[in-house]
Amino acid sequence: MTIEVPHQPLPIDQSDVRYAHGPDSVAQPGVAPGETIEFDWNDNDSGVYPGTSRKFWVHVPAGYDPADPASLMVFQDGWWYLDPAGEVRGATVLDNLVHRGDIPVTIGVFVDPGVRPDAEDPKNRNIEYDAFDDRYARFLLNEIIPEVTKRYSVTEDPERWGICGGSSGGNCAFTAAWLRPDKFRRVIAFLSSFTQMPGGNPYPDLIPRVPGKPLRIFLQAGHRDLRWNEPEGNWLASNLRVAAALAEAGYDFRLVLGDGGHSPNHGGVLLPDALRWMWRSDGG
Numbered sequence: 001m002t003i004e005v006p007h008q009p010l011p012i013d014q015s016d017v018r019y020a021h022g023p024d025s026v027a028q029p030g031v032a033p034g035e036t037i038e039f040d041w042n043d044n045d046s047g048v049y050p051g052t053s054r055k056f057w058v059h060v061p062a063g064y065d066p067a068d069p070a071s072l073m074v075f076q077d078g079w080w081y082l083d084p085a086g087e088v089r090g091a092t093v094l095d096n097l098v099h100r101g102d103i104p105v106t107i108g109v110f111v112d113p114g115v116r117p118d119a120e121d122p123k124n125r126n127i128e129y130d131a132f133d134d135r136y137a138r139f140l141l142n143e144i145i146p147e148v149t150k151r152y153s154v155t156e157d158p159e160r161w162g163i164c165g166g167s168s169g170g171n172c173a174f175t176a177a178w179l180r181p182d183k184f185r186r187v188i189a190f191l192s193s194f195t196q197m198p199g200g201n202p203y204p205d206l207i208p209r210v211p212g213k214p215l216r217i218f219l220q221a222g223h224r225d226l227r228w229n230e231p232e233g234n235w236l237a238s239n240l241r242v243a244a245a246l247a248e249a250g251y252d253f254r255l256v257l258g259d260g261g262h263s264p265n266h267g268g269v270l271l272p273d274a275l276r277w278m279w280r281s282d283g284g
Contacts, residue, residue: 010259014223017259024096024272025089031099032062036082036091039147048139052114052124057082058148059091059108061098069155071106071279072148073162074140074184076129076169078110080264087268088166097272103279104160109148111140129168130196137176141183159214162186162278166267168193174203174242177215186278187217190267191225194238201238207245217253218274219243224261235262 011017027033037060042053056078064070073094075081081088090108097103113125128136140163148154155161163184165173170192177184194201219242222228225235243255254277258266 014259015261018263019258019260019266019269021089021269022272024093025269027084027092028096028099031095034059034061034064034091034095034098036060041144046114046139046143048135048143049114049124049128051116051118053117054112054114055079056109056111056144058152059094059110060152061095061105061107063098063105064107064152065105066153068105069153071104071160071162072145072154073106073108073164073186073275074145074173075108075110076113076163076165076172077125077167078112081164081166082108082110087264088271089268090164090271093272093275097275102272102276106162106275106279107148107152107154109144111144126168126196129165129172130193130198132175132197132199132202134176134179136172137180137183140176141180158183158185160186162188164188164190164271164274166190166192166264167262168196171197174217177217178203178213181213181215185214185216187215188271188274188278189217190220190264190270191222191235191262192219192239192242193235194242195227195233195235201241204241204245207242207251208249212249212251215251216278217246217251218278219246219253219255220267220270220274221255221257222261222263222266223257223259226262 043051081090115122163173170189171194177187221239227234228236246253
């Protein structure tokens, strides 16, 4: 089937482009809002990241039925991705798409990065998100998600577990699924900071060398992302190299390249389409 895309003139200046949100990112008449519950997670609770504290939120769409286990979607940078007045508006998007039947009933888990109140640098975000190891995946699987599953009925099918993030949260999402495809098989990664990973971006060389993993991956990159025209530490080039490696290795992936800089705007606007594509039932 051929899909005709309406003509849209390209902006001449790519440095300051803003995308308009679509109707799926706005509360709609007739769509009942889901329930959002806030949790505190403190240093006594965490075995993976001791000394940290954080908040996380669980959003349950109105269509949730305990008799029918829900899909699961984890979002890094929790409040940024949950905030109904922000760029991503994750809970609003989930409510609209679930209501219309575009995606299965999906519980959203929005997890803030940790902070270490007594440390010289209290932010634990880059330590958690940029690492190439399974600590963050273990943190989710052993600490956060059990708090969700003891309250709500969630499927154990990894084909219905997804993870989403942007910037360092994007490579965090990719790494969690890459190392634990037995749990997370759907990935959305916006403007990923692969170039910030200690030791460099491992994926362009790694992806073609190992047996394929059962992942479906949605990537978004920006023409004017950080250091876009520099030979080292280039966010744009690093994302394109990951996309090329996925293509050469035959992965089920999609890359959307937009204008603008290192902003969550374009990824946030794309979230409804990314979720629809990620949860599609056909092989397109």
